[in-house]
Amino acid sequence: MNLEKVDILAFAAHPDDIELGASGTLMKHIAEGKTVAIVDLTQGELGSRGTLETRFEEAQEASKIMGVSFRTNLKMPDGFFDLSESNKRLIIQQIRRFQPTIVLANAIEDRHPDHGRASKLVSEACFLAGLIKVETSWDGLTQKAFRPAVVYHYIQDRHIEPDFIVDVTDFVERKFECIKAYKTQFFDPNSTEPQTPISGEEFLDVLKGRMQFLGRTIGTKYAEGFTVERQIGVQSFFDLI
Numbered sequence: 001m002n003l004e005k006v007d008i009l010a011f012a013a014h015p016d017d018i019e020l021g022a023s024g025t026l027m028k029h030i031a032e033g034k035t036v037a038i039v040d041l042t043q044g045e046l047g048s049r050g051t052l053e054t055r056f057e058e059a060q061e062a063s064k065i066m067g068v069s070f071r072t073n074l075k076m077p078d079g080f081f082d083l084s085e086s087n088k089r090l091i092i093q094q095i096r097r098f099q100p101t102i103v104l105a106n107a108i109e110d111r112h113p114d115h116g117r118a119s120k121l122v123s124e125a126c127f128l129a130g131l132i133k134v135e136t137s138w139d140g141l142t143q144k145a146f147r148p149a150v151v152y153h154y155i156q157d158r159h160i161e162p163d164f165i166v167d168v169t170d171f172v173e174r175k176f177e178c179i180k181a182y183k184t185q186f187f188d189p190n191s192t193e194p195q196t197p198i199s200g201e202e203f204l205d206v207l208k209g210r211m212q213f214l215g216r217t218i219g220t221k222y223a224e225g226f227t228v229e230r231q232i233g234v235q236s237f238f239d240l241i
Contacts, residue, residue, distance in 0.1 A: 002099055006069055007034040009100035009148070011091070013118035014044040014078065015059040016185055019178040020207065021154035022104055023066055024168030025224050027175070030067045037070035038063065039094045041118055042078040049193040050184030062181040065174060070098070079114060083121055091125035093136050096143040103148045107156040108227060111197075115156055123229065126151050152226045157197075159210075162225025164232065165218050172211065172222040176204070 008029060012018045018026070018038055026036050044055050056073075063071045074090050081087055095103070105122040106115040128134050130147025137143055155162060168175065179186060184193065187201040197203070214223040234240060 004037075004070065004097055005035075005099045006037045007100060008036045008102045008104065009095065009098045010036065010038045010104040011106070011118065011122045012038065012040050013106050013112070013114040014042055014047070015040045015055050015073070016044070016062070016179070016182045017106060017115070017156065018104070018154075019062050019066075019175070019182070021107070021156050022224055022226075023062075023178045024171040024175040024211075024222070025154075025166045025226075026068070026104075027066055027171045028166065028168055031171075036066070036068045037072075037098050037100070038068050039091070040071070040073045041076045041081060041091075041121075042114070043073055043075055044078055046078040047185065048196050049191070049199065050182075054184050055182075058182040058184065062178040065178045065181060081114070081117070081121070083117065083124070087121060088125045088128060089134075089136055091122055092129040092134060093138055093143065095126060095129040095148065096136060096146045097138050099146050101149050103151045104226075105151055105153050107158070107160060108153050109158065109160070111157040119153055123151055151229050153229075155225045155227070160225075160227060162214065163228045165214050165223045165225050167215065167218060167220040167223050168211070169215065169221040169223075172208075176208075179204070179207075 010018050030036055043052050045052055076087060103126055106119040108119050109116040126148050130145050132145040187199060187204060211222040214225050215221045
């Protein structure tokens with residue numbers, strides 16, 4: 001029995017990517033009894049604000065608010081990780097460790113080049129994780145091949161037309177609590193650190209406005225959007241209501 005198995009495994013190029021793009025959806029599924037783990041690829045060490053120590057503490061606090069079961073950091077170099085075999089194997093280890101049904105990955109393309117690169121890296125690793133001749137181990141034990149059922153991509157800075165939208169109205173306030181746990185990264189009127197594209201008060205307003213726009217398209221107040229790698233199949237029209 002795999003005691004670390006989760007229903008959803010969410011990957012992020014940087015700590016706070018998940019909180020911004022998909023935390024409402026994750027908390028909704030956790031409330032429904034699903035288990036979630038997060039894997040951050042980098043420590044976000046090139047960020048203009050904060051330190052490695054504060055970023056780690058903030059990620060831990062955000063994880064508590066979300067209620068995720070596990071969170072780990074692969075410590076790839078921020079800004080400079082590549083689509084190498086070694087990096088793919090690090091991700092394959094986590095996929096086989098947690099054996100998720102669903103994987104979430106970064107936006108397929110975005111303002112920050114790490115996001116699109118992480119998206120491709122995770123997607124390729126999900127495929128390779130299912131090949132029995134790709135050998136990996138964890139905690140000294142040989143891992144079995146495992147491939148998630150689906151990979152979905154959350155939407156980040158740039159607008160991408162979603163393939164499906166999730167109502168997160170009941171979790172929007174907690175989503176912003178998760179985001180604000182990153183005190184060094186987002187709006188703080190008393191901060192003396194450099195201004196960045198995400199540190200202004202208007203950034204959070206824009207994020208909330210996007211969620212309202214997505215919500216309106218499905219007849220609710222707030223929502224998060226996702227893209228898919230393959231068509232979604234359903235058994236009935238009524239699965240789409």
